[in-house]
Amino acid sequence: MIMPQQTKTRVLIVDDSSFMRMAIRSVLSKDPSIDIVGTAADGVEGVEKAISLRPDLITMDVEMPRLDGIAALKQIMAKAPTKVIMVSTLTNEGAKSTFEALDAGAIDYIPKNVTDSSDAQNIFRQELMRKIKDAMASHMRRPSGMPLAAMRPAAPAISVPQRPTTSKFLGKKIQYVGIGASTGGPVALQEVLSRIPVNFPYGVMVGIHMPKAFTGPYADRLNAKCSMTIREAVDGDILKPGLALIAPGGMHTTLVKQGTHIIVRTQPTSSYPQYVYIPSVDLMMSSMAEATGGAMLGVILTGMGNDGFKGMQMLKQKGGVTIAQDEASSTIYGMPKACVDGGVADEVLPLGQIGFEISKFM
16 A cells, blocks of 8 residues: 655745855755755845745745845735745844734744854754744734735635624623733734723733743834833833733743732743743743732633643633634634633634723723
8 A cells, every 4th residue: 555645845945144044954954844945045036936936834034135034025925925934133123023024924933043052053943843843834824915815715704793892701800911822923912902992901911932032122013003001021010000011031920919019020941940931821821810819811812832721720710711812813723722622711712803802891
């Protein structure tokens, strides 16, 4: 009996650095499930090869001559929609460009952190392979302004009200909101927080898997696009009405009660070696549930893995309210699925309704 051959993931590498092209090729060529179909040294060549080769996935540098990664990405999404992972520098400018790329349709990003350090090289290799596997399991997300039909097969038309007038949670008492996300989270969080009004009477704490250099610029970006005040959290911050704090990257965040306040405590990763994801949504959410006595709403958005499930489980045990993003609107239905399958999601909603649902608690 002849066994059917497994289809390989066809990858195009676009980077103006010959060192980075070789480094990425070296990592990917070791995986028998990946076929490197080509490389390109700038954005113009990248667009041409994306159209001619039709790869399954593209790794795309941000800063390149002739045509940068953002402009190339926009052309690819318009002419030959493809899953793209951006390769970004660990700088403020690199972070800003990365978030622009995610808005334009990139699936994910990986920090460009290949140095002479063997540890850094190992981390880059592991992250690159994980990101590619995650990307291939993900839904392509529609860039702003692109017709949905260009990105994924049409689904049966379903009439869904944009803002229901009633909520199943009416009468539930909350005082705080905790939100967790990962892959696809930067865009999803912006969608959710942009729906919450400036006079929202509860404090919001957000945990998203993101490098240390990225959380500050990301918070600034959200603050410029949303009505609420949004900034990166620092140790000792108090959760206040109308304020959303982003847990800083590169460390963990816990919440503690001091008097009548809920206080942010940043923690070194060495203090919690059992948590793989950084910052840990489980740790943030469970400590917040404990500190608030369950008087909070927990929300889990798109992301690979199951980080957040244990935190939501504790929140449910303490009488809190929980929402998970639905599969159709998730880039990766991992974190929300863990909550749904584990029975800790009170409501499962499409991304476009979650911010409105949160606002009903006013």
